[in-house]
Amino acid sequence: MTRALPVFDAHHPPSEELIADCVHCGFCLPTCPTYALWGEEMDSPRGRIYLMKLGLDGRAEMNDTYVSHFDKCLGCMACLTSCPSGVQYDKLIEATRAQVERRHPRSLADRWFRRMLFALFPHPRRLRLAAAPLWLYQRSGLQWLLRRSRLLGLLPARLRAMESLLPPVTLDAFRPPLPEVVPAQGEKRGRFGLLTGCVQSVFFRHVNEATARVLAAEGYDVVIPAGQGCCGALMVHAGREEEALALARRTIDVFEAAGLDTVVINAAGCGSSMKEYGHLLRDDPEYANRAKAFAAKCKDISEVLAGAAPRSPRHAVPLRVAYHDACHLQHAQRVKLQPRAVLATIPGLEVVEIPEAAICCGSAGIYNLVEPDAAEELGDRKAGHILTTGAEAIVSSNPGCLLQLRAALTRAGRPLPVYHMVELVDASIGRKGLSTPSPPEEGRGEGASA
Ligand code: SF4
Ligand code: SF4
Secondary structure (H helix, E strand, O other), rough: OOOOOOOOOOOOOHHHHHOOOOOOOOOHHHOHHHHHHHHOHHHHHHHHHHHHHHHOOOOOOOHHHHHHHHOOOOOHHHHHHHHHOOOHHHHHHHHHHHHHHOOOOOOOOHHHHHHHHHHOOOHHHHHHHHHHHHHHHOOOOOHHHHHHHHHHHOHHHHHHHHHOOOOOOOOHOOOOOOOEEEOOOOOOOEEEEOOOHHHHHHOHHHHHHHHHHHHHHEEEEEEEOOOOOOHHHHHHHHHHHHHHHHHHHHHHHHHOOOOOOOEEEOOHHHHHHHHHHHHHOOOOOOOOOHHHHHHHHEEEHHHHHHHHOOOOOOOOOEEEEOOOOOOHHHHHOOOOOOHHHHHHOOEEEEEEEEOOOOOOOOOOHHHHHHHHHHHHHHHEEEEEEEEHHOOOEEEEEOOOHHHHHHHHHOOOOOOOOOHHHHHHHHHHHHEEEEEEEHHHHOOOOOOOOO
């Protein structure tokens, strides 16, 4: 029988059983970024779980204050790895976020801002259209001028954040999609699918290309199914359940049709969501089992590369880099050793650790756009730690983190180059310089070499 729920409706409220797993020990507090910023119990994992319990017991209202504590959660999942009781906070916050999105009337401005983000980000064709004026904005020098003039400071915080996080737009954004098959070089070791993503396929095409080149050089046929698009990760993390379900089903359909044993992902946020498709689609009789089987095939690029002995010779990449753990890789997927193992195969590369590595950089999907102040504080904190390492460049495995770190380091006056892990492997195999597109604002032209 369905209980009457005053705050949550009956469609997957946060589970009472999962809430009961929390023994209130507080071990999760030191690695929670919002608790680190404000020291507020209700902005800690333990406090948020308590708020969920109050909601279930009918002792809270879903008002702006109640919702703000969940909105401020980055979904970074640091509390998953630090909790000794195995509390499944990921499932709790996912359920709560979906309830909030369904039931809480946001302000008109908030609604429109979120609507605009979700009308754009998951749609590569729309992103390509938006890329043209952005390219002009960056290449004409207008961005440089506006940044120097400080006129951007007059914009509302969210629009200011959007501008500061703009990826460097190159002509790559307008090129046709990658070929459907990139054949293995030499003796074939296997056949992998590659998720090219939504934002990644337009603004980080060079990372997708590097991934395909590295896999092919290592002996894998790379299959890039044409009908793929957004995997739904942004929607899952924002509580937009119906849209997330639709995108997950399409992703499964497209990759299933290609008959693949492994699907490789090079964006940590996408990988963590795709590995959870079984949970997401648990109510769907047509997809539940297929989703579980599909999720088991999903692997981060670092898992694939670290799981087999390197075959292509690696050449020296003499560089001191700081490796930044993306939260959705280190906490949500528990993939921490593999990227380091992959980087260790590159001669000449010195990898240094960043202090406070467990704490999020503030990127977190659309978090740095909808909660720009908290995100900026976290970004500045991370940039400060990075700068203590003496690194010449930053390496990570998530496009959102790369943009966030780039913006934070620029604010700090030290705009170091940022690379995806696979770009370094690609440079090492291909014996070529590293190139990261940068806007002229930083004085580094397209294809600048490190
Ligand atoms: S997901 Fe991150 S921000 Fe949210 S409660 Fe857990 S540690 Fe804190
Ligand atoms: S560490 Fe786990 S059990 Fe302890 S307070 Fe945090 S969520 Fe609850």
